[in-house]
Amino acid sequence: MRPRTDVLVLGCSAGGLRALHILLAGLDTRLALPVVAVCHTGSDDVSLLCELLNRSSTLPVHEAMERTTPQAGHVYIAPSGYHLLLGGDGRFALSVDPRVGFARPSIDVLFESAADAHGPRCAGLVMTGANSDGALGLARIRAHGGLGLVQDPAEAEVSVMPAAALAQAGADHCLPLAQLAPLLNRLFAPE
Template identity: 65%
Template sequence: MAPEAIAIGCSAGGLTALERLLAQVDPRLPQPLLVCCHTGSATVELMCELLARHTRLRVTEARERELPQAGTVHVAPSGYHLLIEHDRRFALSVDPRVSYARPSIDVLFDSAAEAYRDALVGVVLTGANSDGAQGLATIRGHGGIAIVQEPGDAESPTMPQAALERAGADHCLPLADIPSLLNRLCLA
């Protein structure tokens, strides 16, 4: 059974990693990609524009009560936690920061794992803190697939290393190999 969604988390070095990943993801991908990247900027509009230059997938900021769309990259808005409700619609929250971040990868991963159960792929890329490690454990606990960028390959290895230590991984690969794995998993 092919996954129904892909959740991706990253921080320091994340924009470059996402550009490289999305450039190689098959544009026929039928799953939505749910992206949480710590940017430190007031909006993600520029980030969406930059990512769109590297993929034929649609790239958009996630909006309250919107349903994730197939073949679309939905980016968590700055200053809000992005959650997936049980009906699989987006919800935005200004709850306190988690792991010093809002949006938090853990919040996205935890809620997506509840909504998609074993039909979710979680991906942790480069980053300078441990956000995403607990959420990836939740994804694996619900039977989803966990992919972690090889820490030695990451611009900032702290986040993928924390994910491996806390959650383990079904696949730990260099960034260059992650898109082909996603294509195989999701177009099966």
């Protein structure tokens, strides 16, 4: 039996705004864990992204802040220009370390820190995008016994990122976008 999951980390890039709208609109309001996301949107205005996502999300969406402890039933978006990490103390940490794969924030950095902090109690989801960010991080999550999820590349708006994740890490579940929220609800919301 899989251990309880403490956090869901997710990453997306090209096509990610639409994908996040669909995913977040379908989540159960009783979701029993926080959702922490890195989304490469090309915009530096994360507050605007949160505002847009709050229009369709069933859960409140916030910009992640230094030293904040993520709460179940909330969505946190990585701020622009900073790597977002989950520390062993359960709090967010922000870093201005060099870009990873030309990105800051980096999906890999978030995923790897979450895997190291939460081990098998971490789940990672890689969705649509035009680079390979997230593939190494998802591999780390799965190596630590965590759950790996990937949007089906065949129906992703841009298939490069989910295809790279599958090639590098494999997945416990690979589903079309419309089926991801129902799966997350079954896994992480009380019956």
